[in-house]
Amino acid sequence: MSYEDKITSFAAQVREGKVAEPTGELRLGVDLGTANIVLSVIDAEDQPVAGAWEHSTVVRDGIVVDWAGAVKAVCGLKEILENRLRCRFTAAAVDIPPGISEGTIKVFRNVLTAADLAVSQIVDEPVAASRVLGIADGCVIDIGHGTTGVSILKGGEVVQSVDEPTGGHHMNLVLAGAYQVSYDEAEDLKKDPKRTDDVFGVIRPTLEKMATIAQRAIAGHRLEMVHLVGGAASLPDAPDVFSAVLGLPVVRPLEPLFVTPLGVAMGGKK
Ligand SMILES: Nc1ncnc2c1ncn2[C@@H]1O[C@H](COP(=O)(O)OP(=O)(O)OP(=O)(O)O)[C@@H](O)[C@H]1O
Ligand SMILES: [Mg+2]
Known part of the structure; x- marks a missing residue:
């Protein structure tokens, strides 16, 4: 299966509750984001099997600000997946923004432990993305809800990383001001495909700011292209904006x- 097919299958598993037939042992992954908590289940061949998500406000700028809320969400999502797959999970991998302190890593670890999950692996977010994309060297730019993360990878490890607070959240603030609507209405407006052309002019400067963060972060590195991931990269013209600022081809998966x-959970114990 191509990486694009894997991502699209996983998106359908999360959105529609679909389940794929697994090969071998199941592995669970937990992603605690600013806007979304996403749990993934993959099989021994690193193929997506199932997924579940919940909108969340428990993490801000890479820090768990609502510990009890995070534990409750992880427990609830784990149970949904266990019922869907008729199995029990006792361990999970968790991803973290690169470069965070040991203390902050411990909080992520504790969230899993409190949800009755042993921590099988702690992985940097861009490393998780690179495993899906099948790259060991290169640049992954992750534009999420809270931050823009830019990471350079060599041999499957992060060698340089920058994480700055500009994300989909900041687009919502700009949209809410420009259209005189509430924050939640701005979030819906941004994601409405029928309004894309209309709102893009207002959002473009925020995307350009993200691209400028990336431009600074990759200065001095010889790159042939960059990979763009994260929910804010869903905007149809996001790759073009980044490509214009960086002067490099930008590859963005469909989802x-x-x-x-x-x-x-990829790359862990098989
Ligand atoms: N179709 C879409 N068009 C535009 N923006 C979208 C779309 N779908 C999701 N988003 C935005 O993507 C963001 C969430 O992305 P993601 O789940 O990658 O963030 P996160 O991992 O929770 O945040 P962070 O990585 O900053 O902690 C939100 O701002 C959301 O509005
Ligand atoms: Mg994220």
């Missing part, structure tokens, strides 16, 4: 929000 969550 960029699901790339990092799908890769969390």
Whole structure:
């Protein structure tokens, strides 16, 4: 299965509750994001089997700000997946923004432990994405709800990473101001395909700011292209904006929000 097919299958599993026939042992991954908590199940061949998500406000800028809320969400999603797959999970992998402190990593670890899950693996978010994309070297730009993360990978490890607070959240603030609507209405407006052309002019400067963060982060690195992932990369013109600022080809999967969550449990014990 191509990586694009894997991501698209996983997106359908999350959105529509679909389940794929697994090969071998199941592995669970937990992605705690600013806007979404996503749990992924993959099989021994790293193929997507099932997924579940919940809108969340428990993480802000890579820090768990609502510990009890995070535990409750992980427990609830785990139970949904266990019922769907008729199995029990006792361990999971978790991803973290690169470069966070040991103390913050411990909080992510504790969320899993409190949800009765042993921590099988702690993986940097861009490494998770790179495993799905099948790259060991290159650049992964993750534009989520809270931050823009830019990571350079060499040999499957993060060698340089920048994470700055500009994401989909900031687009909502700009849209709410421009259209005089509530924050939640701005979120819906942004994601409405019928309004894309209308709202894009207002959102473009925020995307350009993200691209400028990336431009600074990759200065001095010889790159032939970059990979763009994260929910905010769903905007149809996002690759063009990044490509214009970076002067490089930009590759964005069809379902960029699901790339990092799908890769969390990959590469672990088989
Ligand atoms: N179709 C869409 N068009 C535009 N934006 C979208 C679309 N779908 C999702 N988004 C935006 O993507 C963001 C969520 O993406 P993602 O789940 O990658 O973030 P996160 O991992 O929770 O945040 P972070 O990585 O910053 O902690 C939200 O701002 C959401 O509005
Ligand atoms: Mg994220």
